[in-house]
Amino acid sequence: MTTKTVGAPPAEPALRRRRPAAEARRTTRTGLILVSPALLFVGVFALFPLGFGVYISLTDWPLIGPYHFIGLGNYQALLHSSVFLQSIVFTLKYTAIVTIPIFVVGYALAVFVRSNRPGSTVFRTMIFLPYIVGLVAESYMAVVELQPSSGTANFVLAKLGIVSNTTAWTVHTGLALTAISILVIWFASGLTMMLLMAGMQGIPQEIYESARVDGASWWSAEWRLTLPLLRKSIALSLIISVVGSFLAFNQFYIITDGGPGTSTVPVVMSIFQTAFAQMDVGLASAMSVVLVIVVGLITFVQFHFLQGDEA
Secondary structure, three states, rough: OOOOOOOOOOOOOHHHHHHHHHHHHHHHHHHHHHHHHHHHHHHHHHHHHHHHHHOOEEEEEOOOOOOOEEOOHHHHHHHOOOHHHHHHHHHHHHHHHHHHHHHHHHHHHHHHHHHOOOOHHHHHHHHHHHHHHHHHHHHHHHHOOOOOOHHHHHHHHHHOOOOOOOHHHHHHHHHHHHHHHHHHHHHHHHHHHHHHHHHHHHEEEEEEEHHHHHHHHOHHHHHHHHHHOOOOOOOHHHHHHHHHHOOOOOOHHHHOOOOOOOOOOHHHHHHHHHHHOOOOOOHHHHHHHHHHHHHHHHHHHHHHHHHHHHO
């Protein structure tokens, strides 16, 4: 007669059940250890300064001396600050002027260099070079070239009959904004070209070949194939252009110093003048918080609008 031993079930299945949970916890700990330097970096250099800036915006913090907590007083003052409101309007105007030309010129250049025809590499490098040199150096170059009596801009344009030899570019609001806009379009189009070209080169050529077999024209292929497939690259390039325009400072500070008067003062320059000329860091911090919120909202709306259903 066979007898069965009654006792505890084998421990091996339980160990197999516990092993995946232990491995998952070990993997989680390893992941946290690996990302902790990046999290520390973000916390120290991004989150803490942002939080401290919000706190300063709630005080009457001077550049030198003691401060007091005043709550939302600085934000209420911004509603009645004509200089700040004027700088916002000017920044919006400047952004509207340069964003579309930067994209159009960058897209046209990307179409030209994407086929890797002879000389396209040299041409691509020349177009991207202004972005490498930097806007500060090019702004100082523009100051020299826009001089009324000795600048190259007046010499060339006068020969073409467009302006006179003594045109003063930086003492007239319209001329100053035109000159800076042309400079920025020339500067930023190379980056847009590279972003869009990278996206174009990632599109399979079989798609275009099928379109040509179906009788699609070049324009139809660009409109119905390239643009939809470049949605992410277009979104990235436009977001970079808009955010860069809202944060514009160097070119205006170097070329016009906000003049004539305060007619070419963008938001960042207004913040700079409030903090270091008027020595009101609390009010400047409030202006910075408002700028961060506005740029964040515009970027959010722009990203989701351009990404569509893929967002």
